[in-house]
Amino acid sequence: MxxxxxxxxxxxxxxxxxxxxxxxxxxxxxxxLMPIFMMGMVGFIYPSEASLSxxxxxxxxxxxxxxxxxxxxxxxxxxxxTGMVAITEAQNFDEVREMIQRGDVQGGIILPSNFxxxxxxxxxxxxxxxxxxSNPQISAALQGVLKGVFEEMGTMMAQQRLIEEFQVDPAVxxxxxxxxxxxxxxxxxxxxxxxDFVAPGIMAMTVMMSVMTGLPAAISKEKEVGTxxxxxxxxxxxxxxxxxxxxAQTARGLxxxxxxxxxxxxxxxxxxxxxxLLVFALLVLGVFSFVGLGVVITSxxxxxxxxxxxxxxxxxxxxFLSGVxxxxxxxxxxxxxxxxFLPLTYLASALRKVMVLGAGIPMISFELAVLIGFGTIxxxxxxxxxxxxxxx
Amino acid sequence: MIEVKNLxxxxxxxxxxxxxxxKVKKGEIFGLLGPNGAGKSTIIRMLSTLARxxxxxxxxxxxxxxxxxxxxxxxxxxVSEKMILYDLLTAKENLWFFGKLFNLSxxxxxxxxxxxxxxxxxxxxxxxxxGTFSTGMRQRMNVIRALLNMPEVLFLDEPTLGLDPQSSxxxxxxxxxxxxxxxxxxxxxxxxxxxxxxxxxxxxxxxCGKIVAxxxxxxxxxxxxxxxxxxxxxxxKNLTQDxxxxxxxxxCVESVTQENSTYIKVHAHGEEAxxxxxxxxxxxxxxxxxxxxLQPTLEDVFLHITGHEVRDxxxxxxxxxxxxxxxPKNRVR
Ligand SMILES: Nc1ncnc2c1ncn2[C@@H]1O[C@H](COP(=O)(O)OP(=O)(O)OP(=O)(O)O)[C@@H](O)[C@H]1O
Ligand SMILES: [Mg+2]
Numbered sequence: 001m002x003x004x005x006x007x008x009x010x011x012x013x014x015x016x017x018x019x020x021x022x023x024x025x026x027x028x029x030x031x032x033l034m035p036i037f038m039m040g041m042v043g044f045i046y047p048s049e050a051s052l053s054x055x056x057x058x059x060x061x062x063x064x065x066x067x068x069x070x071x072x073x074x075x076x077x078x079x080x081x082t083g084m085v086a087i088t089e090a091q092n093f094d095e096v097r098e099m100i101q102r103g104d105v106q107g108g109i110i111l112p113s114n115f116x117x118x119x120x121x122x123x124x125x126x127x128x129x130x131x132x133x134s135n136p137q138i139s140a141a142l143q144g145v146l147k148g149v150f151e152e153m154g155t156m157m158a159q160q161r162l163i164e165e166f167q168v169d170p171a172v173x174x175x176x177x178x179x180x181x182x183x184x185x186x187x188x189x190x191x192x193x194x195x196d197f198v199a200p201g202i203m204a205m206t207v208m209m210s211v212m213t214g215l216p217a218a219i220s221k222e223k224e225v226g227t228x229x230x231x232x233x234x235x236x237x238x239x240x241x242x243x244x245x246x247x248a249q250t251a252r253g254l255x256x257x258x259x260x261x262x263x264x265x266x267x268x269x270x271x272x273x274x275x276x277l278l279v280f281a282l283l284v285l286g287v288f289s290f291v292g293l294g295v296v297i298t299s300x301x302x303x304x305x306x307x308x309x310x311x312x313x314x315x316x317x318x319x320f321l322s323g324v325x326x327x328x329x330x331x332x333x334x335x336x337x338x339x340x341f342l343p344l345t346y347l348a349s350a351l352r353k354v355m356v357l358g359a360g361i362p363m364i365s366f367e368l369a370v371l372i373g374f375g376t377i378x379x380x381x382x383x384x385x386x387x388x389x390x391x392x
Numbered sequence: 393m394i395e396v397k398n399l400x401x402x403x404x405x406x407x408x409x410x411x412x413x414x415k416v417k418k419g420e421i422f423g424l425l426g427p428n429g430a431g432k433s434t435i436i437r438m439l440s441t442l443a444r445x446x447x448x449x450x451x452x453x454x455x456x457x458x459x460x461x462x463x464x465x466x467x468x469x470x471v472s473e474k475m476i477l478y479d480l481l482t483a484k485e486n487l488w489f490f491g492k493l494f495n496l497s498x499x500x501x502x503x504x505x506x507x508x509x510x511x512x513x514x515x516x517x518x519x520x521x522x523g524t525f526s527t528g529m530r531q532r533m534n535v536i537r538a539l540l541n542m543p544e545v546l547f548l549d550e551p552t553l554g555l556d557p558q559s560s561x562x563x564x565x566x567x568x569x570x571x572x573x574x575x576x577x578x579x580x581x582x583x584x585x586x587x588x589x590x591x592x593x594x595x596x597x598x599x600c601g602k603i604v605a606x607x608x609x610x611x612x613x614x615x616x617x618x619x620x621x622x623x624x625x626x627x628x629k630n631l632t633q634d635x636x637x638x639x640x641x642x643x644c645v646e647s648v649t650q651e652n653s654t655y656i657k658v659h660a661h662g663e664e665a666x667x668x669x670x671x672x673x674x675x676x677x678x679x680x681x682x683x684x685x686l687q688p689t690l691e692d693v694f695l696h697i698t699g700h701e702v703r704d705x706x707x708x709x710x711x712x713x714x715x716x717x718x719x720p721k722n723r724v725r
Pocket of ligand 1: 408427428432433434473
């Protein structure tokens with residue numbers, strides 16, 4: 001009976017909170033707008049593909065020989081097919097530099113004057129690629145793509161020579177020049193972009209932020225307005241107040257999570273490999289794992305703004321350290337060890353496994369265990385702290 | 393019904409409630425009267441289990457407020473200083489929500505909501521959001537919200553705060569009716585003498601966290617107005633300063649205060665006081681319009697006991713010309 005009452009009162013309180021939320025149009029609107037902004041921002045910061053299109057580059061051919069001219073012709077032909085760069089001819093190196101400095105081009109390709117002579121003389125021909133250092137994203141992509149293209153062109157040239165000068169069978173020429181063929185394959189089929197990596201993390205983070213700022217705000221708001229007293233003098237278990245508030249905030253967080261999911265799938269082409277229900281179940285488990293912290297903070301914070309401030313201070317490092325935007329493996333070891341103590345790390349990782357790799361429960365059992373562990377410990381601390389704080 | 397023993401509440405070093413003891417009988421309306429910051433709300437919050445006493449105990453309906461707080465909560469209703477209502481919910485939804493926390497069944501709750509709304513003439517606003525209500529309507533809602541569980545003990549913290557005289561009277565009548573018909577024990581706080589005087593069976597006057605006097609309203613008044621004291625309000629057509637001065641020189645007169653161009657208030661003692669005052673007016677050729685024998689008010693009692701007027705520290709900072717005397721309605725929140 002008591003447990004039934006606990007839950008029925010919690011649901012009453014949650015229902016009341018949600019009703020208030022849905023009557024408050026402005027809040028509801030912002031609630032949905034927030035994840036849209038978030039996804040949009042990520043879309044701007046990170047170009048989704050490593051491919052290029054029409055990146056302006058300068059081309060400087062200082063070589064007077066025939067191989068240089070051939071090279072330029074071939075490159076232009078390849079570029080006409082792929083449209084990766086927009087070529088502007090330059091007369092000398094200073095002009096290339098100036099064009100980059102002015103921002104007219106984002107990189108330059110230079111064939112030095114000894115290009116033909118080196119090749120004819122049995123040496124390697126050098127191709128210089130200069131990049132706009134002020135834009136590391138583009139320059140990295142440009143360097144990568146051009147390197148690939150030039151290597152491919154080199155392979156073709158080498159094949160040509162083998163066939164013409166040494167009468168090698170064209171069918172085996174490729175294997176002689178380039179004996180290895182590296183293939184990238186995915187364990188699940190489909191195209192993957194940065195969004196596939198980041199979408200699960202952003203979902204985890206949004207739900208966490210929503211609950212962690214929402215819960216202290218909701219409780220301290222009622223404390224300030226005075227309505228909390230109404231629930232406190234009712235003959236109900238005071239636990240049902242936090243439970244109810246948590247349910248409502250979780251529903252609110254999941255709504256935002258769902259917005260992100262829908263956006264990722266419809267606008268950013270993210271495919272979800274695993275079970276959607278499992279995704280939401282994970283989010284709920286995630287809320288359980290850190291909600292205790294929110295409750296503790298609510299208990300200590302005097303008013304609404306303090307509570308929100310405290311939460312925000314905690315959330316920011318979590319956002320960056322839990323592998324939402326950057327893989328944890330890329331961080332220095334000391335940061336990695338901090339990230340091991342953040343529930344969000346495990347939530348993001350589990351979500352990624354389910355959403356991107358289509359993992360089932362057995363494959364994420366470690367993350368599940370850690371999240372349950374975090375939740376149990378934090379809740380065990382939070383409940384008595386909250387009960388005490390409520391009657392000061 | 394309520395028994396308070398040596399109840400103390402400290403906030404840090406500050407003693408808000410200082411070793412208070414009193415008893416409230418079943419079916420009684422008991423008033424806690426005191427200026428702002430006296431500690432009235434703190435007492436109510438402790439008795440309604442919202443705050444923990446620093447020391448001392450209290451029982452409500454024989455249940456200890458700290459050890460059996462759950463039982464206490466099922467007995468009581470609370471009308472707190474701040475309104476316990478959700479602005480975005482309708483009147484009915486508010487009552488429904490709180491009623492459900494008391495585990496009332498659907499039929500009982502629906503009937504009670506209608507009855508209560510009817511009782512305070514809010515039936516036609518049943519489905520309007522409380523945020524759109526006027527202060528008076530909200531306060532009526534606030535009061536009936538506390539009655540959903542038909543509490544045996546009702547705590548009312550300044551139930552007429554911010555209401556116009558008309559609504560104040562309505563709420564007071566309602567409180568009295570509740571007490572008469574349901575035998576509800578009521579503990580209410582107020583800083584208005586008039587209010588305490590009108591509805592309370594017994595009154596405890598609180599100042600700086602201590603009870604300075606506790607009795608029925610009439611006994612409290614008697615304590616300062618023996619047979620010996622006379623308070624007169626006299627209307628004199630041709631009132632002059634000269635006349636007032638001469639009256640002040642009389643041995644039996646304690647004080648004379650001029651209320652306006654015709655009325656003066658005279659506080660005197662002794663058997664011959666009445667005659668002496670009239671004589672002094674006659675000698676100065678004063679034309680008496682009216683004479684009223686005043687009863688001492690609780691305000692006078694408060695003044696008499698505490699030696700200062702019912703004003704809190706904040707009020708004292710208000711320049712005197714804007715804040716003359718005791719003006720309960722102008723309380724700034
Ligand atoms: N939570 C708190 N922390 C610190 N001091 C408090 C707290 N609550 C009340 N006080 C102090 O205790 C004293 C008594 O406050 P209380 O609210 O009981 O007064 P009151 O008699 O109800 O006054 P009012 O007529 O203004 O409502 C005040 O001086 C107040 O500043
Ligand atoms: Mg008060």
